[in-house]
Amino acid sequence: MTSNKNNWLSAPYTLWSAVFIIIPLCMIFYYGLTDKTGAFTLENITAIATAEHAKALRLSILLSLISTLLCFLLAYPLAMILTNMKISQHSFIILIFILPMWMNFLLRTLAWQTLLEKSGVINSILTFLHLPNINIINTPYAIILGMVYNFLPFMVLPLYNALSKIDENVINAARDLGADNIHTFFRIILPLSVPGIISGLSMVFVPALTTFVISSLLGGSKILLIGNVIDQEFTQASNWNLGSGLSIVLMIFIILNMIASAVFDKDGEGSML
Amino acid sequence: MSKELIHLNNISKSFDGQMVLDELNLTIHENEFVTLLGPSGCGKTTTLRILGGFATPDTGSVIFDGQDITKLPPNLRPLNTVFQKYALFTHMNIAENIAFGLKIRKKSKDYIADKIRYALKLVNLEGYENRMPDSLSGGQQQRIAIARAIVNEPKVLLLDEPLGALDLKLRQEMQYELIRMKNELGITFVYVTHDQEEALTMSDTIVVMNQGYIQQIGSPESIYNEPENAFVADFIGDSNIISATMIEDKLVNILGTRFTCVDTGFGHNKPVDVVIRPEDVELTAPKEGILQGVVSHLIFKGVHYEMEVMAGGFEWLVHSTALHPVGQEVGIRIDPYNIQIMNKPESEDEEAVAIDI
Amino acid sequence: MRNAAKKIYITLIFLFLYAPIGTLMVLSFNASRTRAKWGGFTFKWYVELFQNDDILRALGNTLLIALVSSITAAFIGTIACIAMNGMKKRTRTIMMGVTNIPMLNADIVTGISLMLLFISFGFRFGLGTILLSHITFNIPYVILSVMPRMKQLNPSTYEAALDLGASPVTAFFKVVFPDLLPGILSGFLMAFTMSLDDFIITHFTKGAGVDTLSTKIYTEVRKGIKPEMYALSTIIFATVLVLLILVNLSPENRSEKIFKEN
Numbered sequence: 015m016t017s018n019k020n021n022w023l024s025a026p027y028t029l030w031s032a033v034f035i036i037i038p039l040c041m042i043f044y045y046g047l048t049d050k051t052g053a054f055t056l057e058n059i060t061a062i063a064t065a066e067h068a069k070a071l072r073l074s075i076l077l078s079l080i081s082t083l084l085c086f087l088l089a090y091p092l093a094m095i096l097t098n099m100k101i102s103q104h105s106f107i108i109l110i111f112i113l114p115m116w117m118n119f120l121l122r123t124l125a126w127q128t129l130l131e132k133s134g135v136i137n138s139i140l141t142f143l144h145l146p147n148i149n150i151i152n153t154p155y156a157i158i159l160g161m162v163y164n165f166l167p168f169m170v171l172p173l174y175n176a177l178s179k180i181d182e183n184v185i186n187a188a189r190d191l192g193a194d195n196i197h198t199f200f201r202i203i204l205p206l207s208v209p210g211i212i213s214g215l216s217m218v219f220v221p222a223l224t225t226f227v228i229s230s231l232l233g234g235s236k237i238l239l240i241g242n243v244i245d246q247e248f249t250q251a252s253n254w255n256l257g258s259g260l261s262i263v264l265m266i267f268i269i270l271n272m273i274a275s276a277v278f279d280k281d282g283e284g285s286m287l
Numbered sequence: 288m289s290k291e292l293i294h295l296n297n298i299s300k301s302f303d304g305q306m307v308l309d310e311l312n313l314t315i316h317e318n319e320f321v322t323l324l325g326p327s328g329c330g331k332t333t334t335l336r337i338l339g340g341f342a343t344p345d346t347g348s349v350i351f352d353g354q355d356i357t358k359l360p361p362n363l364r365p366l367n368t369v370f371q372k373y374a375l376f377t378h379m380n381i382a383e384n385i386a387f388g389l390k391i392r393k394k395s396k397d398y399i400a401d402k403i404r405y406a407l408k409l410v411n412l413e414g415y416e417n418r419m420p421d422s423l424s425g426g427q428q429q430r431i432a433i434a435r436a437i438v439n440e441p442k443v444l445l446l447d448e449p450l451g452a453l454d455l456k457l458r459q460e461m462q463y464e465l466i467r468m469k470n471e472l473g474i475t476f477v478y479v480t481h482d483q484e485e486a487l488t489m490s491d492t493i494v495v496m497n498q499g500y501i502q503q504i505g506s507p508e509s510i511y512n513e514p515e516n517a518f519v520a521d522f523i524g525d526s527n528i529i530s531a532t533m534i535e536d537k538l539v540n541i542l543g544t545r546f547t548c549v550d551t552g553f554g555h556n557k558p559v560d561v562v563i564r565p566e567d568v569e570l571t572a573p574k575e576g577i578l579q580g581v582v583s584h585l586i587f588k589g590v591h592y593e594m595e596v597m598a599g600g601f602e603w604l605v606h607s608t609a610l611h612p613v614g615q616e617v618g619i620r621i622d623p624y625n626i627q628i629m630n631k632p633e634s635e636d637e638e639a640v641a642i643d644i
Numbered sequence: 645m646r647n648a649a650k651k652i653y654i655t656l657i658f659l660f661l662y663a664p665i666g667t668l669m670v671l672s673f674n675a676s677r678t679r680a681k682w683g684g685f686t687f688k689w690y691v692e693l694f695q696n697d698d699i700l701r702a703l704g705n706t707l708l709i710a711l712v713s714s715i716t717a718a719f720i721g722t723i724a725c726i727a728m729n730g731m732k733k734r735t736r737t738i739m740m741g742v743t744n745i746p747m748l749n750a751d752i753v754t755g756i757s758l759m760l761l762f763i764s765f766g767f768r769f770g771l772g773t774i775l776l777s778h779i780t781f782n783i784p785y786v787i788l789s790v791m792p793r794m795k796q797l798n799p800s801t802y803e804a805a806l807d808l809g810a811s812p813v814t815a816f817f818k819v820v821f822p823d824l825l826p827g828i829l830s831g832f833l834m835a836f837t838m839s840l841d842d843f844i845i846t847h848f849t850k851g852a853g854v855d856t857l858s859t860k861i862y863t864e865v866r867k868g869i870k871p872e873m874y875a876l877s878t879i880i881f882a883t884v885l886v887l888l889i890l891v892n893l894s895p896e897n898r899s900e901k902i903f904k905e906n
Contacts, residue, residue: 035746
């Protein structure tokens, strides 16, 4: 199996990734750095600085940072509890979080409209409990909720994976050497789960930063994220050059993210599967 | 014997309805090298985990230096553990690993630096402060695990099969190292292993365990020479274990032949088990033996020849430096002192003990 | 006390994850056409679903794309893993880096990059372009779940098979392949799920007139979702759930309890 004879086996995938991964990315750069006549220009990239685009990008960054942080805060305790439950079937946990994906992503997100509406399910329950109602539909809060809801599994799974890889005896050793729960957590568990944390953060941050679906489903039509702007350039304005230029700006964030994952997670320890 | 340090009183523990320890009682003395020896599943690791505070007994108590520590969490116990497969902190370098316990106890920087130097010297790994655990060999990681534990000056060091992952030569080397460290530190070692050779080499006291029960406690010599039951005899070294009848004091009927022995007090015509070590079986010319037989197998083992001799309907295992080729007729003679008489197991619990490992 | 807190926490998170799904299921039995009010219990939408050719065609497209793309991805991905296993470390690292691009990249970027490719090279937009795109983002799921199995493989078993007289091909299929199979299957399932749930990439690479369930729902959002959609989703979800329960209850899967002693 280790011989180099079967190098020809790599041909299909090498070819595939060249044609459908590498060349398409080059196309974005080509369109992003040229104008309609095909001449070189940086205008599509500097267009990010216009008030409308900059506002969309700022809002995207803000909302995605908040929802990434919320996901992390919700997922870490959950992943720890799941790890401590010592369920022998690793795949069972993964399944629970993958299962919702069998109900269409758009429908699931739309269902939150029903839940959040003025006279929706949640408010009915709140009224019944004599609690104040919440009116967040068509606000940035609803978008954050949609992001957390949709991307939480991408945070839980890498964290769960990284945490369950920590040898129980390493934690026992820390306790044995005098560490209390707090010490053990901050000195041992947290540092050892860094690959999972990094992977989880980027798995949530990237889709949250670039989404245009959640904002259009839960944010009403007035709130524009950078993803909405790019989508409109492609599907309505047909200005592919501008859309590509803005995508290049987005890719800077994505590349930074990839570098972070590569540095902190060399062995793929924090992977989702 | 020196002062008593640890008492395990009537410890019972079961997992998923399966009894792992059954009313175990054990006393460990100061400065003693105690080995818990037994096959896997015998409860030795559970006993160690209960000592370390990683498992709570269902019933019974752990008394340390006169204090009941049964409910005390591991971080507050004056003992430290060397874990199976080392359990080093892979995200810290060697110095940070060793300093871990000291930093938690808020020792001064100078004190910690001194201790690290001392510990690395003790385990023969001077100059390794800045290496990462993953870059060390198994044997070196093992030494760091020991260093990390002993800098905290525990009164007792618990070692859970620490040499299990090492190769034979390194294992033998480490055995001598451990004895040296123990003498230098002057503390109690509680050592868990399934390797009888390790146990015999290092221990002051061996506790042979099987199926949650202590089978025998004693010095390596007494465990080897005077096993109390067939399990111990079988588990420690090779032996011939034969059903026999005690005719009267100092006279036993083995395979239809009367042998003189030195044991008394077993009663008249009582069924017993006898244990005869292979090196205690003397092969002679046929006429000079008490029992006659034929050599059926022969293997050269380096120090001695290992032979099987068919005699009296039993295949005797014999170790001898003299060569007797296969097919040769031989006589068997046994010194009365080398015949160890054991009671046959009576209760069902004891019966379980005799099951072959 | 602490255990109770943990249980409450887990319950709340699962409530959060599954509340929308429960909502959709309830809506599928709602006699009223609007989501806002409950108009009584009905099976009407389930009946009408099977008369709605548009939805059924979209369902057919979705299943066809998911199935073909995940099978193709499983095939290409597995071969790629075998090839990568024999590569020099450096080449392998580069290949794995490329594999990670669709995983880590934003779907919108992957979508528009493929759209630009198809436009520039004169592809006709339709089922074909959707398929090519789905295969592209599905391959990484297969590779990432087969590769760990590949690393766990003991090369001696393959050599032992050769030693015992098997040809390399026989040795592979009799010895290596069975060990990889669980990884291939879970990669396939992952890929199938992702393909089924994808909207963004399909949105950019589909042509006019071709719809999957996702894109159909997206266009319906403004007009109002047809309740038949809820019925269909409920059927799909319930089917998967029942299948999973059956698989998990099968006797061989009742995993051996690891007895944690010594």
